[in-house]
Amino acid sequence: MSNYRTFDTVELSESFKALSNPNRLQIFSRLLSCCEPGTACSADTVSSFCVGELGEDLAVAPSTLSHHIKELQHAGLIKTQRNGKNIECFIDPNKVKILKEFFSGSILAKDTEN
Amino acid sequence: MSNYRTFDTVELSESFKALSNPNRLQIFSRLLSCCEPGTACSADTVSSFCVGELGEDLAVAPSTLSHHIKELQHAGLIKTQRNGKNIECFIDPNKVKILKEFFSGSILAKDTEN
């Protein structure tokens, strides 16, 4: 038990909630695709897309797109940074690592209630 | 591009939706914990808990628990099987594998719209 890493159930469920909308998943997946095939993103291989580019193939209003980007950000899945008129978006590789580890069974739920 | 595996965005987002509720995540995580540390579940290592056991540390009504189990099932994350008075629940290792691969960047979104 003691050599497992633990995670906060609520925090992790919020990550999954952010990916539970098809439009947001598509955004995230596009950002994730910057990585080498078969490997997780590492801090020095991540690239970025600006908000407008991420909305290109999505058929949602700009206000909706903006809302989704913010949700992904609040969940800690992506980071943003202004670059002139654009806001650049990129994956947080550490968060991705945690999510991958969850499905590998190498971390366990930390019970936050009672 | 062609040596990537692809996934259906809507189907994958439904898996994440199933895990987006803290109670459901806890249920899933308990079932996932049957695996060897550091490895994914394989078909011959999965064990099971019955519905009642999964609700033990959850503080929800039986009807709510039943609802959550069904959601996990519909998303393809778990399977169930009656055993006397009990319904045994267990992880689908193949689904878990797909989710892990998604975060590894080794599969890409298959665009289902347009």
Next chain:
DNA sequence: ACTATAATTCGAAATATGTCGAACTATAGA
């Protein structure tokens, strides 16, 4: 200063989700 482009904020509306209790079904055992 004015204009165009990029993105956000706000308020509203439709729809989906989480939860419960009451009533019900299925099974095992006396």
Next chain:
DNA sequence: TCTATAGTTCGACATATTTCGAATTATAGT
């Protein structure tokens, strides 16, 4: 057959989510 245990179905209700359009802010270029 009667009873207890395990789980499900149904209907209701409160809350959350998704989405939009209109108005607004930020920046770069003229």
